[in-house]
Amino acid sequence: MYSQGLIGADGRTEESPEFLEAFQRRIDAEEKIEPKDPMPAGYRRTLVRQIGQHAHSEIVGMLPEGNWITRAPTLKRKAALLAKVQDEGGHGLYLYAAAETLGVSREEMTEELLAGKAKYSSIFNYPTLSWADIGAIGWLVDGAAIMNQIPLCRCSYGPYSRAMIRICKEESFHQRQGYEIMLTLCRGTPEQKAMAQDALNRWWWPSLMMFGPHDKDSAHTEQSMKWKIKRFTNDQLRQKFIDATVPQAEFLGLTIPDPELRWNPDKNDGRGGYDHGPIDWDEFWRVVKGHGRMNRDRLAARRKAHDEGAWVREAALAHARKRKARAMAAE
Numbered sequence: 001m002y003s004q005g006l007i008g009a010d011g012r013t014e015e016s017p018e019f020l021e022a023f024q025r026r027i028d029a030e031e032k033i034e035p036k037d038p039m040p041a042g043y044r045r046t047l048v049r050q051i052g053q054h055a056h057s058e059i060v061g062m063l064p065e066g067n068w069i070t071r072a073p074t075l076k077r078k079a080a081l082l083a084k085v086q087d088e089g090g091h092g093l094y095l096y097a098a099a100e101t102l103g104v105s106r107e108e109m110t111e112e113l114l115a116g117k118a119k120y121s122s123i124f125n126y127p128t129l130s131w132a133d134i135g136a137i138g139w140l141v142d143g144a145a146i147m148n149q150i151p152l153c154r155c156s157y158g159p160y161s162r163a164m165i166r167i168c169k170e171e172s173f174h175q176r177q178g179y180e181i182m183l184t185l186c187r188g189t190p191e192q193k194a195m196a197q198d199a200l201n202r203w204w205w206p207s208l209m210m211f212g213p214h215d216k217d218s219a220h221t222e223q224s225m226k227w228k229i230k231r232f233t234n235d236q237l238r239q240k241f242i243d244a245t246v247p248q249a250e251f252l253g254l255t256i257p258d259p260e261l262r263w264n265p266d267k268n269d270g271r272g273g274y275d276h277g278p279i280d281w282d283e284f285w286r287v288v289k290g291h292g293r294m295n296r297d298r299l300a301a302r303r304k305a306h307d308e309g310a311w312v313r314e315a316a317l318a319h320a321r322k323r324k325a326r327a328m329a330a331e
């Protein structure tokens with residue numbers, strides 16, 4: 001193999017140029033990096049940050065839709081929504097497990113979230129005001145999540161890429177159930193169609209913000225692309241999402257709330273694509289920094305769930321301790 005780097009007198013890892021070059025060669029050869037492989041500290045840090053934020057997003061992301069489980073209009077809708085929200089919880093767990101392979105514990109990540117120090121997706125700080133919002137979230141938020149996450153199935157870090165395969169299969173069902181809710185509303189009464197339009201009006205721009213800042217303002221994209229953690233830039237994925245979603249809105253008979261949205265035949269190397277109006281980045285950063293409409297409620301709900309679940313964690317640990325003691329006594 002190659003030398004990983006030496007521990008310097010100050011206790012910090014000094015990564016030799018040969019190590020960094022050899023690591024990059026593995027990445028360029030599309031080799032998967034596995035938990036016990038030597039890796040640059042920055043690569044590990046980037047993954048812990050991104051996977052941790054992603055896991056928190058899935059867990060906090062259960063809240064806006066969870067709000068509607070008891071108010072779903074039919075038993076069928078309730079069963080589908082319940083299953084979807086449970087899936088999101090499962091995604092959070094796979095992702096925490098993937099992050100743990102990098103040496104950070106789930107307790108540490110949870111503490112950071114509950115202390116308000118860890119980021120999670122801006123989108124989950126918007127309120128769900130009507131049943132149509134559940135359709136819009138499935139269609140747009142899961143739609144944006146899939147666009148972003150399919151390329152993550154090819155991420156260079158093995159455990160993250162493998163977790164993403166199952167997650168993407170489930171997200172695809174989520175997107176369809178959301179679109180089907182929108183379709184039902186749009187084929188319903190004028191009031192129902194108006195609800196669907198109102199939900200689209202409120203969720204469109206926050207969905208575009210999910211992809212993160214424009215490439216020129218993105219702190220991490222360039223390095224993450226080199227390390228093949230990200231396979232596409234934020235703007236590339238946002239463009240793909242817009243191009244895929246506009247025809248879906250047309251089929252529903254809904255209007256995208258962007259007067260500057262225009263088909264541009266020269267875009268995407270002559271294949272065509274949509275130009276769009278400016279995104280309100282002030283709003284984005286306000287929400288990311290904790291000042292969105294629902295930030296406080298979301299963290300309060302997570303803290304409450306954590307406190308109320310303390311007895312479950314204690315019981316599970318006591319059970320594990322008992323089993324260990326029994327196994328030792330039997331030896």
Ligand code: FAQ
Nearest residue numbers: 054057061088120121122145209210211212218219220221
């Ligand atoms: N919200 O340099 P970049 C879902 C932060 S899961 C909040 O571009 P990067 C499933 C970013 O962290 C949705 N913060 O960063 C579901 C960084 O801050 P830092 C989550 C954001 O990492 C559906 C700073 O801005 N998906 O929806 C956001 O290269 C329905 C600079 O940004 C993932 O996490 C944002 N939207 O690119 C669940 C996918 N955007 O850390 C329930 C994995 C950026 O320096 C219901 N993550 N920031 O303090 C990624 O692909 C990337 O991390 C990006 C950001 C693309 C999100």
